[in-house]
Amino acid sequence: MRHISGYRNHKGVAPLLLVIALFGIGTTFNVASASIKEPMNASARSAQIEEGKQIFLKGCSTCHGLNLEGSAIAPALMGVGAASVDFQVGTGRMPVADMSVQIARKDPVYNEEEVAALAAYVASLAPGPAIPTAEQLNYERDGSTAEGGELFRNNCAMCHNFAAQGGALTQGKYAPTLMGVQVHHIYEALITGPQSMPVFNDKTLTPEEKLSVIKWIKAAEAEPNLGGASLGRTGPVAEGLLVWVLGLGALIAVAVWLTSRAR
Amino acid sequence: MTMIEKKVGSAANFVDERLGAAGWVKKSLNKVFPDHWTFMFGEICMYSFVILLLSGTFLTFWYDPSQRDVVYEGVYQPLKGITMSAAYASSLDISFEVRGGLLMRQIHHWSANIFMAAIVAHLLRVFFTGAFRKPREFNWILGILLLTLGLVEGLLGYSLPDDLLSGTGLRITSAIIQAVPLVGTYLTFFLFGGAFPGVGFIPRIFTLHILILPGIFLALITVHVMLVWYQKHTQFPGPGKTEKNVVGHPILPVYMAKAGGFFFIVFGVTAFLAAVASINPIWLYGPYTPGQISAGSQPDWYMGWLDGLVRMAPPWETHAFGHTISWNILIPALIVPGIIFTAMAFYPFIESWITGDKREHHLLDRPRNVPNRTALGVMSITFVLICLINGGNDILATHFDLSINQIMWASRISVFILPPIAFVITKRLCLSLQRADRDLVLHGMETGRLVRMGSGEFVEVHEPISAEKRFILTSHQQAAALELPASDARGVRRPGALKNKLRLRLSKAHAVAIPKVSAQEFKEIEHH
Amino acid sequence: MSSELEAFADPGLPVHAPRAADVDPRAEKRAEQQVALLFWLSAFGSALLIYSYIWIPEDAFIFIPVMGDQNAHQLFLGLGMAMSLFFLGMAAVLWAKKLMPDTEMVNHRHEFRSSDEDREALIKTVKEGVGGLKLGRRRLIKGSLLASLGLFALPPVLLLRDLGPLPGKDLEKTNWKAGTQLVTDPGNRPILASDLEVGSVVQVLPAVADSAHRPLSDIAKDPVLLIRLRPEEFKLTPERLAMTHDGIIAFSKICSHMGCAVALYEQQTKHLLCPCHQSTFDVTQAAKVIFGPSARPLPQLDITVDEKGYLIARAPFNEAVGPSFWERNSQ
Known part of the structure; x- marks a missing residue:
């Protein structure tokens, strides 16, 4: 395993990448127009805010109030910022499907444009953390995997588990797995502290440190299984189960055959 | 005489003239071993131990038992440049830079798990x-x-x-030792070479792990196996099998081939697990530092039940006269396991005290025929399982949408309630099985065929069972409960009346059984 | 109760039935082929192992359904080894089962009790041997023997004394002193009170001279968790409230139960959870234990700010941090 990072350069991967690339070209134009945006002019922005307002009034105001003032079942949204809206709505947590102990990640209800409009609307009423730009999120350039691992184990592993697979909190709450979470959502979670999660602002965890953490998470996500099936990367519980079921189970099966009389 | 025979003969002569071993070897080769799949658990243990010795020796060639700080410069990118102990760094090197090293590490760890599982199954x-x-x-x-x-x-x-996980385990171990009244603090400082995690623990436990404990293991296993050899193996009851004989295959060649083959099979299954399933991926855990922790930190399964017991302990501590006693650690981590292991060790003597049975036994019991013992066993398994479940409560909570608080409370309550319930159910189940045996002997097997009687009613035809089967179902002994008069012949109360009373009650409970069919009874029924 | 007289007669060992391979030459041939096939499979496994060791690069990966991306070197090395061993064993067992003589034999057991003569002879030998010592008469020897044996046991214990230092007050001491600056871990950056916003949590260590080389035994006691709440959320006694600074409260991160890092902070409930044994502490009530096996709250660190606004400790911990021990003298 001289070069684990060389995994991406493996022969078998190249054709696969080509196919993905060809597939991608067709869709790139749409995505590109959305992500590499020109700075919006004032009228476009106010139109976006207006669209966001309409979505908010229809989909959110029942719980969060007509003026973001909140209610008995939902927090006020004054000053939560665009980052918070992008995280909550973009990961499908909002709007809530069922009111259980914890609001879970699911397929988002609104598309990217609608989420952006909602975020713009909420941010227009009171300032708050903004959505990080692509430039801010260049973790491949600005992050360090090893340092990120150190930071992750200090600040994140206690809830999200050593391999970012998630873990239990009290009373049925849990820290979700970070596998497959988009980079900007991780960043937004860090700066806004959704649900049980504490806030890691730029003073206590600098932007570079955040990118390092993200780089480590992405490395863990992409890491192939080095020693066989991963068993969920949850530690010895799965190993113990496997040893009784498969290990001892197989040996008992052999022992039964071994001690039976041949016909 | 062929060439080979001549050579073997002269070699044997050479040895025998010096050791005089022919007589003993001849006797040994004629030893027979009874066959039953449950008799193989002990062999799995022994073979796993050999696998552990082999793979462990391989690991020691590269492992560096030192807590010296080093900066990792190996191939695993996510840890590059991190300061860690030489022990952790060398474990990473074994995993990534020694070809077959990771395989051996995984064989060693899987094998240890199989070893413990097989010990429990054997027990x-x-x-x-x-x-x-x-x-x-x-x-x-x-x-x-x-x-x-x-x-x-x-x-x-x-x-x-x-690594981070094992360090967390050590942290807990040190807290347990530290909780021992009077000497605990001194013990931890001596064991760890200072305040936790100290400077000397890794090299010290290395010596213990690879030299002293394996040495003791080897000695005890040798005696254990020699005693089996000398006392001869037990056998399940059956036709032709008595307390005075042992029926099976001789050492040469069948048993030798089977046992030798089974060693390779156990090794092969372990290697297969190590090839396809990751165990203890230390590179993901990161190096140990006491300020870090991962969610779902667990010990290996055989310690998991103790951890579960510690988790469910009530928050009791005594503070008095300037001293602290941590009952929340002492009770679940030392007192309860201490009682359990001591009681286990003495169980043979306890049972023979209860039954008053001082005879030799070489024929095994069918578990149903000793309801009390079987129920006690199932009760103990239930207890350990509840503890084990609570030991993994955080993993269960996330995988089954439960709350750790619910699981914890359920365990706290059921650890007292379920074992006795398991006892009662098992005992009743054993008695029902005895009843079924009795019916089987008396009335034979149900065939599913219906026959219309002359009177018009339908009756199912029962087929009598074979004489062999009948013998197996009735060959066990049913001892009566002890009779200990509270006073002797002259009316004087015997000493230790309370002890006797307890013994009588236990003996009575132990002797509960459905009377087995006697030959006479069977004859009477047959005549009808 | 049925007496042994009424027991069913033992039908005796079943008659030995020959196996197919014993009577049918074709079955025998077939069994032989099966055994040979298994030996060949084992040989193939060994070859696979050798091939993998030498020719499969260590950074080659292969996708296996269900298992995901696997390291091909490790996988085939292991599978080769498993096949080599497993089929060798299976071949031997099949050979024994199908082709080796399978007549069962009967051994007789002997009673383990020695004969009465042997026992008496032993007792006599022992008595004579022990009698020869004449311990009863040789009082001088008896006394000195006991003394020497008693003292003999001490040196081995004494020789272990230097395994470690005496604990002294070590467990009660940390690097926190009045005026010690709180610095981030990792990073060792001082923290302004204004750096923390409500809902933040930071792990901090005391500023020390050589922050790059902290001994692990220090990290086992020093870590502190800094949490900021809205001041009105506290339910603290005046003394405890005085130990906070503007909604910022500091607790030892080392669990008061068994010393794990208590770091799972739930921002909404203000609960701290220890992942090892699930002790739960309520931050608003000075880390009072509200669930789990821990018997004591986490020690609270008295904090304030220096003239530049950086967070510092006002005083060291007023109790020992971490798990309990016998000499610990505080509630």
Whole structure:
């Protein structure tokens, strides 16, 4: 395993990448127009805010109030910022499907444009953390995997588990797995502290440190299984189960055959 | 005489003229071993031990048992440049830079898990079949010692890579030692070479793990196996099998081939697990530092039940006269396991005290025929399982949408309630099975064929069972409860009346049975 | 109760039935082929192992359904080894089962009790041997023997004394002193009170001279968790409230139960959870234990700010941090 990072350069991967690339070209134009945006002019922005307002009034105001003032079942949204809206709505947590102990990640209800409009609307009423730009999120350039691992184990592993697979909190709450979470959502979670999660602002965890953490998470996500099936990367519980079921189970099966009389 | 025979003959002559071993070897080769799949658990243990010695030796060639700080410069990118102990760095090197090193590490760890699982399975087989009875009490105690040593040896091995998970385990171990009244603090400082995590622990447990404990293991296993050899193996009851004989295949060639083959099979299954399933991926855990922790930190399964017990303990501590006693640690981590292991070790003597049975036993019990013992066993398994479940409560909570608080409370309550319930249910189940045996002997097997009687009613045809089967179902002994008069012949109360009363009650409970069919009874029924 | 007289007669060992391979030459041939096939499979496994060791690069990966991306070197090395061993064993067992003589034999057991003569002879030997010592008469020897044996046991214990230092007050001491600056871990950056916003949590260590080389035994006691709440959320006694600074409260991160890092902070409930044994502490009530096995709250660190606004400790911990021990003298 001289070069684990060389995994991406493996022969078998190249054709696969080509196919993905060809597939991608067709869709790139749409995505590109959305992500590499020109700075919006004032009228476009106010139109976006207006669209966001309409979505908010229809989909959110029942719980969060007509003026973001909140209610008995939902927090006020004054000053939560665009980052918070992008995280909550973009990961499908909002709007809530069922009111259980914890609001879970699911397929988002609104598309990217609608989420952006909602975020713009909420941010227009009171300032708050903004959505990080692509430039801010260049973790491949600005992050360090090893340092990120150190930071992750200090600040994140206690809830999200050593391999970012998630873990239990009290009373049925849990820290979700970070596998497959988009980079900007991780960043937004860090700066806004959704649900049980504490806030890691730029003073206590600098932007570079955040990118390092993200780089480590992405490395863990992409890491192939080095020693066989991963068993969920949850530690010895799965190993113990496997040893009784498969290990001892197989040996008992052999022992039964071994001690039976041949016909 | 062929060439080979001549050569073997002269070699044998050379040895025998110096050792005079022919007589003993001849006798040994004629030894027979009874066949039953449950008799293989002990062999799995022994073979796993050999696998552990082999793979462990391989690992020591590269492992560096040192807590010296080094900066990792190996191939695993996510840890590059991190300061860590030489022990952890060398474990990473074994995994990534020694070809076959990761495979060996995984074989070693899987094998340790199989070793412990097989010990438990072996223990349960011996317990439920009564194989521990006279004359095998010594071997039972040796077995309990081996189990206890296995727990310690496993914990030490789990600690050696010095990763975040194993360090957390050591932290807990140190807290347990530290909780011992009077000497605990001194013990931890001496063991760790200072305040936790100290400077000397890794090299010290390395010496224990690879030299002292394996040495003791080897000695105890040798005695354990020699006693089996000398006392001859027990056998299940059956036609032609008595307390005075042992029926099976001779050492040469069948048993030798089967046992030797089984060693390779156990090794092969372990290697297969190590090839396809990751175990203890230390590179993901990161190096140990006491300020860090991962969610779902667990010990290996054989320590998991103790951890579960510690989790469910009530928050009790005594503060008095300037001293602290941590009952929340002492009770679940030292007192309860201490009682359980001591009671286990003494069980053969306890049972023989209850039954008053001082005879030798070489025929095994069918578990249903000793309801009390079987129920006690199932009760103990229930207890350990509840503890084990609570030991993984955080993993269960996330995988089954439960709350750790619910699981914890459920465990706290059920650890008191479920074991007795398991006892009662098992005992009743055993008695029902005895009843079924009795019916089977008396009325034969149900065939499913219906016959219309002359009177018009339908009757199912029962087929009598074979004489062999009948013998197996009735050959066990049903001892009556003890009779200990409270006063002797002259009306004087015997000493220890309370003890006697307890013994009488236990003996009565132990003797509860559905009377087995006697030959006479059977004849009478047949005549009708 | 049925007495042994009424027991069913033992039908005796079943008659030995020959196996197919014993009577049918074709079955025998077939069994032989099966055994040979298994040996060949084992040989193939060994070859696979050798091939993988030498020719499969260590950074080659292969996708296996269900298992995901696997390291091909490790996988085939292991599978080769498993096949080599497993089929060797299976071949031997099949050979024994199908082709080796399978007549069962009967051994007789002997009673383990020695004969009465042997026992008496032993007792006599022992008595004579022990009698020869004449311990009863040799009082001088008896006394000195006991003394020497008693003292003999001490040196081995004494020789272990230097395994470690005496604990002294070590467990009660940390690097926190009055005026010690709180610095981030990792990073060792001082923290302004204004750096923390409500809902933040930071792990901090005391500023020390050589922050790059902290001994692990220090990290086992020093870590502190800094949490900021809205001041009105506290339910603290005046003394405890005085130990906070503007909604910022500091607790030892080392669990008061068994010393794990208590770091799972739930921002909404203000609960701290220890992942090892699930002790739960309520931050608003000075880390009072509200669930789990821990018997004591986490020690609270008295904090304030220096003239530049950086967070510092006002005083060291007023109790020992971490798990309990016998000499610990505080509630």
